[in-house]
Structures are given as structure tokens and as C-alpha cells.
Amino acid sequence: MTTQKASLNRPVFKLQEFDSSNLTVLTTLIHRFAEAGSYDLFVRRGERVVHRATVNVVRETCAPHQIDVDMAVLGSAEKGCECGKREGYTLREGGVMCFFVSRGSARFRVSVQQIGAKEKRTLLDSASSIPAGDLFAVTLVLPGVYRVVNTESKAEMTVEVEMPSGPYRMDQPTVVEIGRTGKFGSRRASIMLGQSVVFRCGAQARIRLELVKPHDILQKREQEKRRFTIRKPDTSD
Amino acid sequence: MALTDRCDIFGSVHEKGINRIVRHLMRQRPSLFNYGTAFFLRNPNLLCERIQAAPEVLQAHDPLLSVQDPVPILGAAIPLGLNWCLQFTDLQIDFHPGNVFHLPNELGNLPAQRLALRMRGCFGLDCPSEEFIREILPQVEAEEVAQRGKEVFGTKERQPAAPEREPIVLPTRKLQCLCVELFAVLHFEWGTIPGNPQQWLKLRLDGLEIVDLGPAPLEEMAECYIRAVLKLGILPRLSVPIEAMVLNITELMRKQGLAIGETITLQPTPVPAGVPNNPAVEDDRLKAFINLVVEV
Amino acid sequence: MAHFTLAVSEGTFRRSFDLLKRNLRFSKSDQASFGIFVAGYDVRAHLEGGTLDLRADNTISVRELDIRWDRLRFTLGINIPEICVGGGCINMPWPIPDICLPRVCVFSGNPDISISPDLAAFVAQEVSFTGRVVARYFDASVPPPLPDLCAPIRIEPLPDHNQWHIHIDPQTIDVDLFDFPDIVGNLIENTLSNAVRAIIPGGFVRDIILAIIGGIADFIRFLLDIPDEIDEWLSDLFNVSFGLLDFIGTLVLDFFSTCNPIYRIDDPFELLPASNGLIPVRIPLRNLSVRVNDAEMVAEVDIGG
Known part of the structure; x- marks a missing residue:
């Protein structure tokens, strides 16, 4: 008989507290984009922005209704801030983005701002x-x-x-x-x-x-x- | 009644089968049945009997006879020889009861458990022509005188031994042939051969008769010689190992990828405990009764 | 009356059969992938018992020949899949589509486990077959049929010259199915459970994971897609998936088949070999026949003219 030890996702078995303002493994924040338009998305680990993207919410029915974002893998491509890069998501009007953490012990915050308004309107700031x-x-x-x-x-x-x-x-x-x-x-x-x-x-x-x-x-x-x-x-x- | 009631393996051959094999053998290996000087390799048409060889033998240019030394001309001062040949033809075998041919009165009826053999034998010897004798005589006389001179002056002993000279074979235009019909009575027996532990089926000569050869002393002399030829020359060649008579079981299993860690031998069924005669020559057949012995 | 006759007694066949049994050892190993798991075997066997009969209907019958397994090692390797929690969808009021939650997996990577118990002591099988003895002439000038169905199981290549072949054409071959008893099912299950348990860390984490997977026994059944008893699943694996029955059948067929003669003799038969530059002496064989009665097998052949 030969065996190979499993590599455990240990935080799953450690966390005893969860907070919507500090998103960790086992938590999922589901934000609904009710209106069509363009939005700035920021994902922060601690105070550092690890992901910034534009979310284009459109009326086309062929666009996805749900987009899952695993924040544990954001910024893993290369070390350092990815804030200079802007990625883009296209979502159907009324659709949702699910922000979750698949592994690790990092804590994340998510904010969404509407682009195009006279003032940038913050629709979501999970930290608060x-x-x-x-x-x-x-x-x-x-x-x-x-x-x-x-x-x-x-x-x-x-x-x-x-x-x-x-x-x-x-x-x-x-x-x-x-x-x-x-x-x-x-x-x-x-x-x-x-x-x-x-x-x-x-x-x-x-x-x-x-x-x-x-x-x-x-x-x-x-x-x-x-x-x-x-x-x-x-x-x- | 089963053929193997009293043995493990039974093998038999009918005289018709043997005679067919003999016919194939004579046509495909004529050198077993024809002997003579090298002269006849180039001149087979001068033999006493025409050799009927199989086409493949002729295509392969196999020799039609076994080459022998010429018959020496005795007393000649230079080595001289005569061409000769001995041919066996029309060979037939008759297992008991005799019904393929009749034996001469001298051999009587074919006894039980015996087989009879009939063949025609032709002996041919060259008779050199007077013309050729006259031609070579001066050379013989000169050599004779030269050798005599050496003896007179006492030089012979001092001469180193002269190398063996190839005999001069006198040219042949036509052989003098003497063909006779020869009958033999034989039997089979099992036995070993020195240096080989397995059993062999051997053919042994019981009696021989040359028909109508006279005078009597000459006939006796010829019979004596042919008896020796058969016993010492031909019959030992016809011994068959017991393994060759049936399946070679060890070899068969080896081919199937089995390494046999046991010794498998074939042995003749004992006489008379197992069978009354082994091998048996009866019902126009040669019968062999064999037991399989497996030893760890 | 035939020119040559050869008879072999039933007793001789039986002793040759005993000899074959004492000396025949066969082994085979293979493995196959079944998606999430890999199963394999490494077997070695010999033959025991059984009876051989020559029968009056021109057949040879071998009954209840035992296949004794010296080694029947069964290897099972499982790639444990990720075990995840969460997931599922939330019903939303019409016309909003349902929202489905992502899953989080408690394992990262795919750990492998492998067990390799020897089951030789737990199984025994019997083979019985009946074959008809026939003689056939192989004419080398006639091309083999297309497709050549014998090609995969032919032991020796087809000769380049004519031959007489003696075959034992199988009429029936009966091989017992692999039938593993309950005790083997328990053995496998326990070994597998230990292997799975060994990859999971101890403490309450193990309790939680076992609760998630619903117990090791059910988890194993889920992984191996075992609908019922594990011993039945194992029997099925050996009988069908591994094709070991085919192997045993083929082994019998290799020895006794339309494709492989048990004896072959050249036509023409070489009576004297080539020697001293002389061509060999060959004699044509005609009308080879072979028959079996309840006492012996008799082969007859004539010499051609």
C-alpha cells in the first residue's frame, strides 16, 4: 500500500470568525449590477490594490449573468501591484459578480465605482x-x-x-x-x-x-x- | 481390439509403403545403390544399367554413383587400373507372409517374423582392348627394365620411397557385365549403438542367395562378399533411432514454450512380457511397440 | 490399408497431459485506466487435477482442470479527487436568474493512493474443454484468407512449404468466472479505507472530512462507482474489464486450436538430409488422416508414388 498525503487547505479548518468587511476563504460577496454602464472595480488585499478592472454592464442578453472572481489568484501572475493594468469584464445588466477566496489566509476588500457620472459614485465598498x-x-x-x-x-x-x-x-x-x-x-x-x-x-x-x-x-x-x-x-x- | 492395448505407442509400416520409399530413395540418392570408378561420372551411359535418377538430382548435378578406386592390374611395373561398377537395381521388400515375390528354393519359404529382400545386382568390369595393351606395353616394359637395373646395381634400397602414383586407368569402351538376381532374408531387432543410449531399430541378415551364378565356388565367393557388404556396409546405414519413429515429444513441448524438467524416453515394449514379438514382421507390415517412460 | 500407421494410447495422452500440467506455468500482468482509478493485475498460475478422455465420437475431452493461482496480485490506484464544500444555487425572484455559489476545496492537489493485495488464496477456477481431432493440409501456394483471423494467436509463423497439420479443434471451452468471496471484498475495503485514512490528517479535521465525504466506505464506493458489493465489482473487473477469461481461453486455444496445430509434418517429408553436397531425399505424404476412439488416437498416411 502506498499513499501520498493530501495537501490541506488549512485555513478552511482554522477560521472561526467571518466578516463581510474582510473577505476570507469560505466567504463570498455577491454584488448585483442593476444598471447598464461602466464601473471601476478595485480589489484590495489589506491596503494594497491587487486587482483593478473595468466592468462593462450591457443590455445584450448574450453577456454572462454571473462572473466569479477568485481573489486568491489575483495578482499571482507576477509580484507587485497590478494597479497599472486594467482588465475588463462584460456583464449583463442585472447580473452579479461573485467575489470569493478559494485558499490562503489573506483578507480582501472590494469596491465598485460608477464611471461617467459627474462624481464617481461608489456603489460598493465592502470594507464599510x-x-x-x-x-x-x-x-x-x-x-x-x-x-x-x-x-x-x-x-x-x-x-x-x-x-x-x-x-x-x-x-x-x-x-x-x-x-x-x-x-x-x-x-x-x-x-x-x-x-x-x-x-x-x-x-x-x-x-x-x-x-x-x-x-x-x-x-x-x-x-x-x-x-x-x-x-x-x-x-x- | 485397440492397436495400443499392450503398449503406449504403436507404429507400423506396410511393405507397399516401404517399397515406395525404396523407389524414392533409389531415384533421389542413386549413389547409395551405384558404385564405380570416376570414369562413369562422365560416362554414365557405359554403366551396366542405366541409372534412373529423379530430375532434381540431375538439376543439382549430384553424383549418380559413389566413386571407388579402379581394379589394379597386378604385377604391372607402373600402376594401372581397370574401370568397374557394381549396381543394385529393382530392390523390393516383402514382409511376412511372402507374397510380393518368390524366394529361391535355397532360402525356402519366408519364415515368420522375417522379411525378404530381392534385388538385381550387376557387376561390370572393363576388358581393355588389345590395341590399347599394345600401345602401353613399351612404357610398361621400359619401366620394368629400369627397375630391374636398379636392383642389379644394388641401388634400390638407397632410393627414397617414391610417392604413390595415381594409376593409369585404361580407357573403357564397353564393360563386361554380369547381372544376377539376389535374394536375402532378414529380420529386425532393437539394440543400442555404442556411445548412444537410445534404442535403435536395426536390420540383420539371416540368409543370402545369388540365383544361377556358377560355378559353385564363384557363387559362394560372391555371396560371401555381398553378405559382408550388406552386413557391414549397407544395413548399418538403415538403422533408425526410436525417437525418429514417432513424435519427438520433448521437442514438441519445447516448441510450445515449455521447459520440461523431466526426461522423456521411448523404449521398446518388452518381449514377451508386453508383446510376443517386437518389432514384429507380420501381416505384410513391420510393427513396432513402444512405451513412453517419464523420469523426474 | 494405409502405408504407415501410428497409434497413441489414451494412457500415453494422460501421462503427457500430466507432464504438461507439471511443467506449464503461465503469467501475465497488465493494467487499465478507468478514469479516476487505475486497476491492474499480476498473475501467475499453474494447472492441477483434471481428467483427459479420448472419446468414441472423435473428440478429446479435458474436464475440471484446476487453475491454481500462485500469484493473483490486484493493484488499485486511486486518484483522490478534490473534496469541496459549499456550492449550490440561490433561487432569485423572476426574472433574475439563479445565483450559484462557488465551491471551496479542502484538498489542494490530487493525492494518490495505491493498494496491491495478493488474492491468490481466495480464488480457484476450473477449465473444461472438448476438441475434435482433425488433419488438414496446408498448401503454401494458397495465400492465407483475408482477414487472417488466426494471425494474433498463431504461435509459429505459417511455413513456406506444404505441410500436413493435426489440430484439436475446440468444440467447447468452459472457464469458471472469477468469483471473489465476501472476505476479499472486506479485505479490499479495509485496505482501501486504511489508505484513504492515511492521507487525511488526524484530529478533528479527519472527523470533518469524513463527515463531508460521508464515510470512507461510501466514498470508496463513490470513487470506484461500485453499485453493490465490492467483491462483485472485483469479480466483474477480472472477468470483463481485464479480459483475463479471454486470456485463459486464448491460452487453451493456443495449444488446441484451429490456428495452431499440435503436430505438423512437412510434405514432402525429408527422409535423408542433404549431405556432402547431395540434395535431401524427400518422400511425398498422401491421405493423412487422424481419428480418435475411446482407447487411442490413430494417424495414418500413405506414401505418394
Whole structure:
């Protein structure tokens, strides 16, 4: 028998907090471009712009409705800032761009500005909040109870991530509505490990999730960690 | 009754088959049946009997006879020889019971388990012409006198030995031929050959008769010589190894990619424990009864 | 009456058959790719048991000849695919199309596992076949048929001269299917599970991944596309996908087939070889026939004129 160790995507198993203002692995920000026009897109890792592009939103139905942007691979082509380069996306009017992080422990921010207006109008700045109409999804891998807070409205809810007892499907996200007042549509949601919870924002929001009650398996493993201790010899005599 | 009731492998050959093989052999390898001086290689039409060779033998320019030394003319001061030939034709074999040809009275009826052989043999010897004898006589006389002189003066012993000279073969215009019909009675037996452990099927001579050759002492002399020729010259050539009579099993398996780590031998079925006669010559056939022995 | 007759007893055939069994060893190895996994085998076998009968209907029958596997090594290499979480689509109010979430994979790269258990102790097979003995004349002047179906299994090339051939034409060949017992299924499953477990880090991460993949047993079944029992899947692999049954059948056919004579004899037959510059002596063979009864096989041939 021969085996080859798998190379793990370790942050997936480490992150216990998620924040829409700091996009990390397992989070997805979905921004909707409701009107046709041209937009400037900036993706920042920390304070550094790692990606800048023009998004042309058109009425042609042949343009894609959804564009996924894996921010983990942006700027990986060559080291340094890519801000001098401008890439372009073409999206159908009403379509969405999904910003996600496939791997790594970096944190990202996304901003979108409309071009052509007298003043550049910022439609999205994830560092501060998510505008109404956008969605924020989190895939939760560590089981336990998460506290969810919309810091814009101080609303709270909990999401319980359960261990599955049998076969199940991970591709069935649970949608939580955030109303016009910023309140969550429900106080409690329950999903299976590896599934996603999606917050559909009816108002401007900033969403934070935090694992507040880890599942027993996480705690048990912590306790079971083997330790190697060397004690200093007692020389008091 | 099965052919292999009392043995592992049974092989038989009918006298008709043997006689056909003999006919092929005589036509394709005539040198086995015709002997004579080199002169006849160039002049085969002067032989006692015309050799009927297969076309492929003629195309290959194979010699039609086995070349022998000429018969020396005894006493001649210079080496002189005469052309001669000995030819065997019309060879036939008859396995018991005799029904292919009749044996002469001297040999009686063909005994059980025996086979009979009939052939015609022609001996031809050149009779040199008086004209050629007159021609070469002065040379012979001169040599005779020269040798006599050396002896008179006592020089012969001091001469180094003269190298062997090729004999002068007197030219032949026509052979004197004597053709006789020859009958023989033979039997088969199994036996080994020194230096070869496997069993061989051998042909042994029991009796021989030359028909109508006189006077009696000459006939006896001729029969004695031919008996020696058959026993020491021809029959040993006809011995057949037992493996060649049936499938060579080891070779067959080797061809199929099998390395056999065992010894497979064929041995004659024992007599009389296995079969009453082996080989048996009966029902116009030669029959061989063989056992397969596998030894680790 | 034929000029030459050769008879071989049934007992001699049986002893030759025993000899063949004692000396015949065959081996073969191969592997095939089935997309996500690679499976292979390395086998070595010998023959035991079985009975040989000459039968009155001109056939030779071999029954219940055991194929004993000295080695039946089964190799299975699986390229573990990425295991991902998330994904799925969000229903949006009409006319907005659904939005589908990207997936995040917990493995980067495709780890490989490989197992190679020897299953020789768990399987045994039998072969039975019946063949009719026939003599055929090979005329070298006649070109072989097109397509030449015998070409792939012919042991020796066609001769450049005429020959008489004795064949054992198979009438039936029965080979037991590979039938792996449950214990082999368990063995494979346990070995595979250990291999999969070994590539996953320990601690709670393993628990989570096992929860994601739904347990190793189900994961393996998913990877190998096993609908039912693993031993049945394995049997199917050997019987159909590997074509090992064909191999055994071909092995029998190689020895006994319309394509490969068990004995061949030149026509004309060389009685005396070429020697001392003389051409060989050859005799024509006519009317070669071969027949089998319940006691012996008899071959007869005439000498041509």
C-alpha cells in the first residue's frame, strides 16, 4: 500500500470568525449590477490594490449573468501591484459578480465605482458595508453554534452547524433575509457542516459571524492533544 | 481390439509403403545403390544399367554413383587400373507372409517374423582392348627394365620411397557385365549403438542367395562378399533411432514454450512380457511397440 | 490399408497431459485506466487435477482442470479527487436568474493512493474443454484468407512449404468466472479505507472530512462507482474489464486450436538430409488422416508414388 498525503487547505479548518468587511476563504460577496454602464472595480488585499478592472454592464442578453472572481489568484501572475493594468469584464445588466477566496489566509476588500457620472459614485465598498440588494455567503466547515451580527443594525441571530448523521448534499445553501430595517428574517438557522448560509441584504449591512460554541469534536480533540513536558529537576534540597 | 492395448505407442509400416520409399530413395540418392570408378561420372551411359535418377538430382548435378578406386592390374611395373561398377537395381521388400515375390528354393519359404529382400545386382568390369595393351606395353616394359637395373646395381634400397602414383586407368569402351538376381532374408531387432543410449531399430541378415551364378565356388565367393557388404556396409546405414519413429515429444513441448524438467524416453515394449514379438514382421507390415517412460 | 500407421494410447495422452500440467506455468500482468482509478493485475498460475478422455465420437475431452493461482496480485490506484464544500444555487425572484455559489476545496492537489493485495488464496477456477481431432493440409501456394483471423494467436509463423497439420479443434471451452468471496471484498475495503485514512490528517479535521465525504466506505464506493458489493465489482473487473477469461481461453486455444496445430509434418517429408553436397531425399505424404476412439488416437498416411 502506498499513499501520498493530501495537501490541506488549512485555513478552511482554522477560521472561526467571518466578516463581510474582510473577505476570507469560505466567504463570498455577491454584488448585483442593476444598471447598464461602466464601473471601476478595485480589489484590495489589506491596503494594497491587487486587482483593478473595468466592468462593462450591457443590455445584450448574450453577456454572462454571473462572473466569479477568485481573489486568491489575483495578482499571482507576477509580484507587485497590478494597479497599472486594467482588465475588463462584460456583464449583463442585472447580473452579479461573485467575489470569493478559494485558499490562503489573506483578507480582501472590494469596491465598485460608477464611471461617467459627474462624481464617481461608489456603489460598493465592502470594507464599510454591503449595499442593499447584495448577498453575502459563508460556508461553515467547523461545527458548532455561530453568533451572527449585522453591525449596521445591531441585529443578531445564530446559525447552528451540525454534524451530519448520514449522506447529505452540500450544495443546498440556506438563505437568510435581511429586511429593510436590517433585522434578520429569522433568529435561528441550522445547516449541515460544509453547507453555506446566504444573507440577502434588503438594507445596507455589515455581517459578522463568530463561532461561539464549538461542537464537541473540536473541544474533545483540543483536550486530546498530546503534550511533551520536561520538568526542571527539583534542586531545592 | 485397440492397436495400443499392450503398449503406449504403436507404429507400423506396410511393405507397399516401404517399397515406395525404396523407389524414392533409389531415384533421389542413386549413389547409395551405384558404385564405380570416376570414369562413369562422365560416362554414365557405359554403366551396366542405366541409372534412373529423379530430375532434381540431375538439376543439382549430384553424383549418380559413389566413386571407388579402379581394379589394379597386378604385377604391372607402373600402376594401372581397370574401370568397374557394381549396381543394385529393382530392390523390393516383402514382409511376412511372402507374397510380393518368390524366394529361391535355397532360402525356402519366408519364415515368420522375417522379411525378404530381392534385388538385381550387376557387376561390370572393363576388358581393355588389345590395341590399347599394345600401345602401353613399351612404357610398361621400359619401366620394368629400369627397375630391374636398379636392383642389379644394388641401388634400390638407397632410393627414397617414391610417392604413390595415381594409376593409369585404361580407357573403357564397353564393360563386361554380369547381372544376377539376389535374394536375402532378414529380420529386425532393437539394440543400442555404442556411445548412444537410445534404442535403435536395426536390420540383420539371416540368409543370402545369388540365383544361377556358377560355378559353385564363384557363387559362394560372391555371396560371401555381398553378405559382408550388406552386413557391414549397407544395413548399418538403415538403422533408425526410436525417437525418429514417432513424435519427438520433448521437442514438441519445447516448441510450445515449455521447459520440461523431466526426461522423456521411448523404449521398446518388452518381449514377451508386453508383446510376443517386437518389432514384429507380420501381416505384410513391420510393427513396432513402444512405451513412453517419464523420469523426474 | 494405409502405408504407415501410428497409434497413441489414451494412457500415453494422460501421462503427457500430466507432464504438461507439471511443467506449464503461465503469467501475465497488465493494467487499465478507468478514469479516476487505475486497476491492474499480476498473475501467475499453474494447472492441477483434471481428467483427459479420448472419446468414441472423435473428440478429446479435458474436464475440471484446476487453475491454481500462485500469484493473483490486484493493484488499485486511486486518484483522490478534490473534496469541496459549499456550492449550490440561490433561487432569485423572476426574472433574475439563479445565483450559484462557488465551491471551496479542502484538498489542494490530487493525492494518490495505491493498494496491491495478493488474492491468490481466495480464488480457484476450473477449465473444461472438448476438441475434435482433425488433419488438414496446408498448401503454401494458397495465400492465407483475408482477414487472417488466426494471425494474433498463431504461435509459429505459417511455413513456406506444404505441410500436413493435426489440430484439436475446440468444440467447447468452459472457464469458471472469477468469483471473489465476501472476505476479499472486506479485505479490499479495509485496505482501501486504511489508505484513504492515511492521507487525511488526524484530529478533528479527519472527523470533518469524513463527515463531508460521508464515510470512507461510501466514498470508496463513490470513487470506484461500485453499485453493490465490492467483491462483485472485483469479480466483474477480472472477468470483463481485464479480459483475463479471454486470456485463459486464448491460452487453451493456443495449444488446441484451429490456428495452431499440435503436430505438423512437412510434405514432402525429408527422409535423408542433404549431405556432402547431395540434395535431401524427400518422400511425398498422401491421405493423412487422424481419428480418435475411446482407447487411442490413430494417424495414418500413405506414401505418394
